[in-house]
Amino acid sequence: MARTMGVAVLFAAVMCFVGKLAFTPSVSTGFGRSAQQGLAAQQRSLTQRQADGSYLKPFGPAVSYAKALREAGMAKGEDAAVMEDILKIKAFYEDEAVFEELSLVQNDFNLTNVERADKILDMVKPLKSTVTPKFVRFLAKKMRLKGLKAICLEYVQSAYFTESVSPVKVTSAARLTDAQKSKIIEKMKVKCETSNIKLIEEIDANLISGFKLEWGYIDPVNLDAPSHGVDLSLQNILNKKALQVGGLVDALP
Template identity: 25%
Template sequence: MSEKKVSSKIAQPYAEALLETAFSSNNLQKVTDDIQNIKNTISSSAELSRALNNPLLTIKNKQIIINKLFKDKISSLTLNFLMLIIERKRAVLIEAICKQFITLSYNKSGITIANVISSTPFTEQQYSLLVKKVQEIANSKQVQLNVEIDRELIGGFTIQIGSQIIDSSLKGQLKQMASHLEIA
């Protein structure tokens, strides 16, 4: 089993516990916004990511870092949750827990998440058209696109909605051609 699947499996119960707590206290939207902020901060800072993943950094020091970064920016519920995660020596999973939580929260709110990998950034018009198309495909009123740029796709993009994958990338088309040529 890959390391990503293992961390995802471990992150799931934490994300579910936070979702249940946020929902039962009528703070789901606030906590979702907090978690999105935390995820964005961690993924955009290699230094913060290294600190949270550093086994030589003490639990107390990791909590101090998180407290300084987020104390006035997130709810006490979310901050206490982060402190608990660090206390349980799961700081390395914070980003995975955030991703799981966002997915669960959007599902609970009826928002469809589509992970899009593109060879180039979308214009505003392309983005709007893609949102409308994903809404049609998923039969959903609300859609959240998570766009990632991957220059190796050469051209085009891929969309993942749940377990459904739509691959319009040049790389995907070349792979498909190669597999057809091997059969012939």
């Protein structure tokens, strides 16, 4: 009898639990919509904070030091000279020919940080501003000398953004006319949302006709890693057609 009652109680408990599951109200569809709206708002906020198109948060040591250097250059009236110096130092760090010599200086533990900075300055001299050498020594005192390369890149990127300049590379089959270049520049101002376009021209006869555009570079000086591009060349059109009809490009003389 007791066993029968125990089974009955267990059965009733199970049915009660199942009943709760069956009648649990479903989550409102508005909840999912609200979550999506919140995510979209967060993304918009990120976009607003990252208006330079880098999709990186605009803070950190490199950003802070680059800003300090820019302000120091402007205070001394040497902002143009500082830019030339930074471009020179940036190119120096990217030159494979000096990599071994630079590594010896950076890894010489008999040198103090300031002495190491002075040796690097000797390798890149002459510099045009008085601000840049002082800034490099300041970085050494702050134990930030190894970040000089990253600071130089940030300085150049932010300068392009501050001046509202976007580099755009156009590769064409034949040299463009002034009217064609002006039209491209005006259209790219809208696409890049900048006031000025630095148009870099290249000629590639393999395009047959038309042109290609690239923009949104991580490095606006060396034109590395474009984030956007469009190919309006005849070569691209023929390649696409070849995928459809097969062998068309190979049949070209």
